[in-house]
Amino acid sequence: MTENPADLPIPEAAGRLRDGSLTSVALTEAHLDRIVERDGAYHAFLHVAAESALAAAARADEAFERGEDRGALHGIPVAVKDLFDTADMPTTYGSDLYVRQIPAEDAEVVRRLRLGGAVLIGKLETYEFAMVGPVFDRSFPPAANPWDVRRFTGGSSSGSAAAVAGGLLRTSVASDTGGSVRSPAAYCGAVGFKPTRGRIPMRGVFPLSPSMDHVGFVSASVAEAAITFDAVADPPGRDGNPAAACLGRPLTGLRIGYAREWFAGDPETLPALLEAVDGAASLLSLLGARIEEVTLPAAADFEAVGAVIIHAEAFEAHRRQLAEAGDRYSRKVFQNIVSGLCLTPEDISRARQAAARLRNRIDRTAFADFDAILTATTLTPAIPFADFTGDAARWTPMRTIAFNVTGHPALSVPCGFAGGLPLGLQLAARAGGEATLCQIGHAYEEASDFAASKPPRLWSNSGV
Amino acid sequence: MAHSESTRPTLSIIRKRARVLGISIAAEREAPVLAGAVHLHGAAQRLDHIADDDEAPPEADGR
Numbered sequence A: 001m002t003e004n005p006a007d008l009p010i011p012e013a014a015g016r017l018r019d020g021s022l023t024s025v026a027l028t029e030a031h032l033d034r035i036v037e038r039d040g041a042y043h044a045f046l047h048v049a050a051e052s053a054l055a056a057a058a059r060a061d062e063a064f065e066r067g068e069d070r071g072a073l074h075g076i077p078v079a080v081k082d083l084f085d086t087a088d089m090p091t092t093y094g095s096d097l098y099v100r101q102i103p104a105e106d107a108e109v110v111r112r113l114r115l116g117g118a119v120l121i122g123k124l125e126t127y128e129f130a131m132v133g134p135v136f137d138r139s140f141p142p143a144a145n146p147w148d149v150r151r152f153t154g155g156s157s158s159g160s161a162a163a164v165a166g167g168l169l170r171t172s173v174a175s176d177t178g179g180s181v182r183s184p185a186a187y188c189g190a191v192g193f194k195p196t197r198g199r200i201p202m203r204g205v206f207p208l209s210p211s212m213d214h215v216g217f218v219s220a221s222v223a224e225a226a227i228t229f230d231a232v233a234d235p236p237g238r239d240g241n242p243a244a245a246c247l248g249r250p251l252t253g254l255r256i257g258y259a260r261e262w263f264a265g266d267p268e269t270l271p272a273l274l275e276a277v278d279g280a281a282s283l284l285s286l287l288g289a290r291i292e293e294v295t296l297p298a299a300a301d302f303e304a305v306g307a308v309i310i311h312a313e314a315f316e317a318h319r320r321q322l323a324e325a326g327d328r329y330s331r332k333v334f335q336n337i338v339s340g341l342c343l344t345p346e347d348i349s350r351a352r353q354a355a356a357r358l359r360n361r362i363d364r365t366a367f368a369d370f371d372a373i374l375t376a377t378t379l380t381p382a383i384p385f386a387d388f389t390g391d392a393a394r395w396t397p398m399r400t401i402a403f404n405v406t407g408h409p410a411l412s413v414p415c416g417f418a419g420g421l422p423l424g425l426q427l428a429a430r431a432g433g434e435a436t437l438c439q440i441g442h443a444y445e446e447a448s449d450f451a452a453s454k455p456p457r458l459w460s461n462s463g464v
Numbered sequence B: 001m002a003h004s005e006s007t008r009p010t011l012s013i014i015r016k017r018a019r020v021l022g023i024s025i026a027a028e029r030e031a032p033v034l035a036g037a038v039h040l041h042g043a044a045q046r047l048d049h050i051a052d053d054d055e056a057p058p059e060a061d062g063r
Helices: A010-019 A024-042 A050-065 A108-115 A158-165 A182-188 A222-232 A271-286 A299-328 A331-342 A345-369 A402-406 A434-448 B011-021 B027-049
Strands: A045-048 A077-081 A119-124 A171-176 A191-194 A214-219 A255-258 A290-293 A372-376 A410-418 A421-429
Touching (some): A010 A024, A010 A050, A024 A045, A024 A050, A024 A077, A024 A158, A050 A119, A077 A108, A077 A158, A108 A119, A108 A171, A108 A222, A158 A171, A158 A214, A182 A214, A191 A222, A191 A434, A255 A271, A271 A290, A271 A372, A271 A410, A271 A434, A299 A331, A299 A345, A299 B011, A299 B027, A331 B011, A331 B027, A345 B027, A410 A434, A421 A434
Parallel strands (some): A077 A119, A077 A171, A255 A290
Antiparallel strands (some): A191 A214, A191 A410, A410 A421
């Protein structure tokens, strides 16, 4: 059987683009065909820019012919969450309020993607203003989980996870404020990577909570997430390396703190999830890492701090628009943002002080002794859409927001299945520790192979 | 450490604050907004208990 170029991991596709056995135009056409074939079931894309993508691919091929090489994403199709401004494509922020908007400028990360020769193939579905979802009262549907299209993807980077898990793309650029990259990646069996806060500028990304917003990536593998990060990040500082710098290095000598009690005692934790993360700890130990249990501050403390900061900052970002056009928000998003109107400046100040204390405690307790922390990403697999039809937002249990509060880099990697649905583990590292994080995640991925599993073929024209 | 006691949100407070800001909340949306505001109030009350290691009281030793 001939291999479809859309399934080629980025390093392999990049090699073939350079040795002349594949063109960027052919690669882009393969991805566009995939989108046509499958996205009727997934609703991952809000906009597909076929014409401009093929033109960009042709330019990438011409540049290769001239001997120019712009880097690891040169000629590679990439899509971005529709929270990022794009000067040549509609940018909705997931809201009916902005369905006709075409911004004047690209977001900084989009500018860097183009500069690096990436082929921008379209815009990916997002929860409305990245706030809450799935919702069913917008003019477009939420993205569906490729492992079971009757289930949600998690969010807010819902389209990014559906596109990568469904084989439409190998990598995507998204954002993460409380787990918006890592949780959909876990629910959909993809890799979700949130770097250290501040490593990638947020200019041109609609703000949810400026104190906690991060650019992040949903990718088909840890290596592809690392490559995407390296292509758009600010240069590493004195303590940092490119995220791909340590891929393939042995784990011998690395110390990993297993934050097991952070999720094992939660009544919402699925036993199969606990078994999967325990299994991952054992496998990492076999790979040479030293694993010891570590006690972190209570997960509920991080959730309290994160909830206050996100809701206070989101309310401030939307205050004027809510007064002018509140009726054009979906119901749950309106309710969720407006619920922040009673928070006081003192509440916000205390939340920021508490965030600093929690960051210091993680640095002085966990990262003084360990190179990384291992824990769960979400506590359950993806939930059916039918469970989200009530009036109020439903919060799904996860352990992601802590690393938005602290700003430490974090990575979600597939670690097993429950009832045929993917599960994810989470790794976190010191600020600037992207290379260590990707080294560990990559070693686990190579040894376990869960990331290579593909969803069932539900995408045929079966009426879903 | 001083503990901050802010007022628990009520429908009356939410209506008044929304009116001042020019935000219209439909009647059927008021209950979920209040529930969310009460949840956030609870989260805010928890903040003062999040102490730095240096500020944490010593473990009880039975004395």
